[in-house]
Structure formats: structure tokens, C-alpha cells
Ligand SMILES: Nc1ncnc2c1ncn2[C@@H]1O[C@H](COP(=O)(O)OP(=O)(O)O)[C@@H](O)[C@H]1O
């Protein structure tokens with residue numbers, strides 16, 4: 291494989307971000323989600339009685355992390371599930387495919403455009419929650435919260451989970467014929483990735499730094515494999531003759 | 547919250563599912579949620595239940611909300627005419643700028659001039675499963691030629707364009723495009739040298755005209771994108787609309803943006819798939835003028851259409867396709883090949899005995915009456931036969947109103963070929 295063109299990947303990325311900026315639905319989601327995700331856990335924790343047993347505090351803190359890791363799953367999958375089928379519906383996919391862009395470049399550009407917002411949002415919320423709780427939280431809570439393993443888990447898992455749900459969403463998008471079904475299937479399919487983090491949250495796996503690193507390693511392997519598979523799905527002929535293309539190729543009504 | 551609100555937002559994981567997948571998703575998601583609530587209620591208490599419910603709604607909102615976040619509803623296009631009140635009045639194409647762009651667009655075509663044909667196709671076939679989109683197609687397009695591909699809907703024109711532009715792999719046969727053969731690892735190189743205007747212009751409605759072109763300039767890795775975009779916009783006379791979102795443009799203007807896009811990379815060959823379909827007459831004329839401008843400077847154009855007048859007007863040569871190639875030739879040649887020439891005679895009053903009169907004239911093969919005092923005479927050599935017919939008519943005392951060689955339109959040729967199931971060899 292000869293080297294990929296950064297310029298073409300960047301072109302795709304810039305185009306996607308420009309579209310987000312003009313898209314009320316996406317902007318809206320990016321505001322509504324964080325508000326929900328900020329308010330809920332903070333109230334949960336602030337409502338804990340100061341005498342709450344350590345187990346409960348840890349569980350509550352764990353649920354914050356679960357939430358923080360839901361964002362890099364939900365946001366990318368919603369975006370990426372739309373990415374291929376949406377362009378196919380608009381008729382914009384085919385012109386792109388007639389340019390010299392390579393399929394890996396298209397896949398990477400699209401993937402980054404869905405990973406970046408998910409991760410950025412997750413990091414941002416995480417920082418805000420940590421700061422708020424540090425200031426107003428009970429010492430018990432602060433102690434449970436400021437543990438290295440949580441930090442490592444958030445920093446590592448957010449991008450890896452985002453990548454995972456992006457591959458799922460993109461793969462489903464490339465093969466499906468309805469945007470909404472693609473997005474919902476995608477979300478469901480990417481939830482298993484959260485199972486592991488849930489185990490850590492609910493203390494089944496103890497959240498130590500080595501455990502976090504091992505889980506991260508497994509996620510990396512899965513992501514790399516998924517990139518391969520998804521790139522193969524981006525074969526031009528497959529993209530054009532997908533379920534939708536066949537229907538579109540049916541003779542249009544006579545117009546003269 | 548009214549039912550309407552739900553319909554509009556489709557909040558919820560599969561709320562108002564429309565397909566079996568939707569129902570399946572709803573069932574699984576609800577199940578998961580219930581399990582999650584049962585698991586969490588014990589250790590975490592009521593607030594966590596609220597959190598999970600909130601997450602459920604959030605997920606539902608993110609995934610089930612208005613079905614297509616990026617899509618912009620296409621503006622209604624009932625008549626294809628510019629909407630009243632929009633500053634969409636047809637702007638004439640500036641010939642000078644057009645010529646300049648065209649000249650630049652052909653600089654690359656010039657490189658090929660001494661070499662092979664721009665497109666050479668031998669025995670090309672593309673099947674989708676059992677169905678042949680087109681079969682055993684062979685033709686050659688010279689550099690600088692405007693080549694028209696005519697055919698009814700479903701004839702395989704779009705599939706042929708997609709195959710030649712390396713989007714689809716041919717089932718069998720071979721082709722050379724811009725000096726490179728299809729099928730080997732030439733896809734990227736071929737795509738660098740060609741430009742395709744697809745059946746629908748495929749613009750991003752939320753992006754402005756300029757932003758759309760910038761995206762494509764990026765895909766071609768142009769260092770001088772700005773200059774090229776300005777030039778392309780000028781050449782289709784859209785410089786003034788560069789900042790408008792594409793969704794706000796009329797279909798004709800969008801088609802022009804599509805045309806500007808094909809000029810960006812100075813292609814050696816431009817493929818145009820039904821460039822005027824769905825346009826009103828004014829927009830059609832403008833697009834045709836733009837294409838004609840390119841022709842003048844010699845860029846190779848491969849144009850598909852189901853409109854005969856268009857092919858007749860624009861193309862040096864046309865091919866007629868209906869799954870198999872029916873014929874290739876220039877338009878006059880096609881007429882000559884397909885029809886015995888005929889003379890049309892009109893007299894003031896019907897002839898008393900036309901049979902005796904016409905059969906006696908040497909060179910007249912057969913004749914028939916086509917109306918009161920109207921006759922059609924088949925002849926192989928109208929130039930020699932016409933004076934004889936005139937003399938015979940005068941001698942018979944008929945008042946000749948007119949005597950003319952009849953001209954078939956390409957439409958006759960076309961309809962005959964399309965009807966002809968056996969096909970005619972080129
Ligand atoms: N992706 C596809 N899958 C199956 N059949 C297709 C596909 N695309 C086109 N066809 C079929 O190939 C034939 C030619 O279609 P097309 O090239 O779109 O015709 P045209 O552009 O001349 O109207 C049609 O019968 C069409 O149904």
C-alpha cells in the first residue's frame with residue numbers, strides 16, 4: 291500500500307465539520323447530551339449522604355465513568371451510521387468516488403470526523419465533572435474519584451470506544467438502506483464494547499491501571515482489525531451497487 | 547407531549563418503529579434497559595435509575611431523531627422553472643471566459659492527441675447477476691471528439707459511464723480510457739485524468755457552492771485550488787453565487803455547479819451523464835452552450851442522453867445503445883445508412899393515375915400516397931430522379947406545389963433501432 295494522502299483525508303474532514311456546523315440536529319445533540327450527562331451524575335453524587343458506605347460511593351463514581359464512556363459510543367455511532375447511507379441518499383457519494391481518493395482515505399476521513407467530536411465531548415465533560423466534584427464534593431467522593439486508574443481508563447478508552455463504534459456504524463451504514471435503522475442497529479452493536487467498562491464500573495473487575503491497560507490493548511487490536519474490514523467494504527463497486535443503488539437504477543418515469 | 551411531537555422527533559429507541567428491524571431494536575433496547583435498571587437500583591438508589599432513564603432518552607434522541615441529520619430536503623422542483631422571486635434569471639454564458647477555461651481544460655487532451663483514441667472499448671460487457679446492463683459493446687472515441695451515447699431509460703448508459711470511469715469493474719471485455727487500460731491498477735490514475743458529471747449533480751446542500759468545489763479540489767490535491775475554483779465558477783457564470791448554499795439553487799444552477807466541478811482538474815475526458823435531464827428549456831440551452839464551448843476547444847466529451855435533439859445538435863458522432871450497441875456513426879451517416887432516400891411530392895389536386903405516372907419514371911423504386919395530392923417516392927438517387935419526376939408531372943399536366951428530398955430526423959433512426967430487436971451492426 292503506497293502512502294495515503296493527508297490532504298485528501300483533511301479535505302474529507304473539513305467538509306464533514308462544515309456540514310456539522312450547519313446542521314441544527316447535530317449541534318442540538320451536542321448540547322443536549324452534555325447537559326443531560328452533566329446534570330444527572332452530579333446530582334446523584336451530591337445527593338449521597340456523607341455517611342454513605344464506601345461501596346456506594348465507588349459505585350456512584352463508577353456510574354459517572356460509564357456515562358462518560360457512553361458519549362464516545364453514542365456520538366460517533368450516530369454520525370458514522372449516517373455517513374455512507376446519507377451520502378448515497380443525497381447522491382453525493384458517487385461524485386466523490388469518481389475522484390482519485392483511495393478507499394482508505396475516505397474511510398479514515400469519515401472515521402476521524404465521527405471519532406473526534408465523540409472524544410472531544412467526552413474529555414470536556416470529564417474535565418468539567420472532575421472539577422465540579424473536586425470543588426463541591428464530599429471528601430469520600432473526591433478520594434474515590436481521583437484515582438489514577440479512572441483517569442487512565444477515560445483517557446484511553448474514550449478514543450478506542452469511539453473508534454469501535456465508528457467502525458460498527460460505518461460498516462452498517464455502508465451496507466444498509468435506511469438511515470434510521472442503520473443508526474439504531476449501530477448503537478446496539480456497539481454496546482457490547484461497553485460491557486467491559488461496565489464490569490469495571492460495577493466492581494466485577496477491579497479498576498486498576500494494569501487492567502485498564504489490558505482492556506485498552508484488546509480494544510486496539512479490535513479497532514485495527516475493524517479498520518481492515520471496513521476499508522474492504524468501501525470498494526467502489528460495492529458502495530455504488532448497494533441495496534439502494536439497485537432501486538435507484540430502476541427506470542425513472544418518462545419525463546418528456 | 548403530543549403524538550405529533552413524537553412523530554416528528556421519533557424520540558426513543560425504536561419508538562414508532564417502521565420495519566421489523568425497528569421492532570427488534572425496540573424489544574432489545576427495552577429489555578436491556580429493564581435489566582440495567584434492576585441491576586443498578588440496589589447499589590445506587592433512585593438517582594441512578596433516573597440517570598439510566600435519561601441515557602435511554604438521550605440515546606433514543608441521538609439515534610432515532612429526525613431520520614437524516616445531514617440531508618437537506620431538496621427544494622421542491624415541480625416545474626424545473628426557477629422559482630418566482632429568486633434571483634435565478636438566466637445569465638448568459640460569457641464566451642470569452644468559457645473559451646479560456648476550455649483552452650486550459652484541453653491542454654491535457656493535447657498531450658494525448660498524437661497517441662491513441664481517448665476511449666477505446668472492445669467487447670465490453672457488464673452484468674448484474676443474471677441481467678446484462680450492456681453486452682459486447684465496442685467503439686472508439688477520438689481525442690477531442692464529442693461522442694454521444696443515446697439510449698432509452700434502462701439501456702445501460704449510466705452503467706457504461708460508471709464502468710469507464712472505473713467505478714464498476716466490467717464483467718468481460720476491455721477498454722482503454724485516457725491512454726490507460728481499465729482493470730489493471732490504473733483506477734486512481736484514470737480518475738485523475740477524467741471528470742464525471744453524474745446523473746444527479748450530487749452537491750452538499752448545506753455547503754456553499756465554493757465549499758463544494760473546495761472539497762473536490764482537496765480530493766484532487768490541488769495546490770492552486772482558489773485560482774482553479776474562481777476560473778471554473780467564472781466559466782459557468784456562477785461567480786456571483788459562490789457563497790450561496792447549494793440547497794438554495796435551482797436545478798439548472800446546480801447542474802452548472804456540477805459542470806464547474808468537472809472543470810476543476812483539467813480533465814482529458816469529461817463524462818456527462820444526461821446533463822440536461824429535468825431542466826427547463828432555458829437551463830438546457832445554457833448547459834448545452836457550455837458543453838458546446840468545451841467542444842470548440844477540443845476536450846473529449848462523452849455524453850449520454852435520451853434526447854435526440856441534444857445529440858443531434860452537440861455530437862460529432864453518436865452511438866445508439868439498448869443493452870447492445872445498435873450503431874455508431876455521425877448523424878448524417880446514420881440517416882444515410884438506415885433509410886432509402888425518398889422524394890416527397892405535393893400537387894394542387896390529386897393525380898388521376900399516379901401508379902401509371904410514377905412507375906414509368908426510371909429510378910423510382912416504389913411509391914405511396916401520403917395524403918390528398920401527397921406522394922412519397924423511394925429512390926436511391928434523389929438528385930437524378932427528382933428532375934425526371936418534375937418533367938413527368940409537368941407533362942401529365944399536374945400543378946406541382948413542391949418536390950423535395952425528405953429529411954429524416956435522427957428520431958426516426960433512433961426509434962427504428964430501438965424497436966429493432968436484432969440490432970444493426972455498426
Ligand atoms: N446496481 C445495479 N444492480 C442491478 N441492476 C442494475 C444496477 N444498476 C443498473 N442496473 C440495471 O442495468 C440496466 C441499465 O441501467 P442504467 O445503466 O442505469 O441505464 P440508463 O442509465 O441507460 O437508464 C437496467 O436494467 C438496470 O435495472
Ligand SMILES: [Mg+2]
Nearest residue numbers: 703704705745
Ligand atoms: Mg442513466
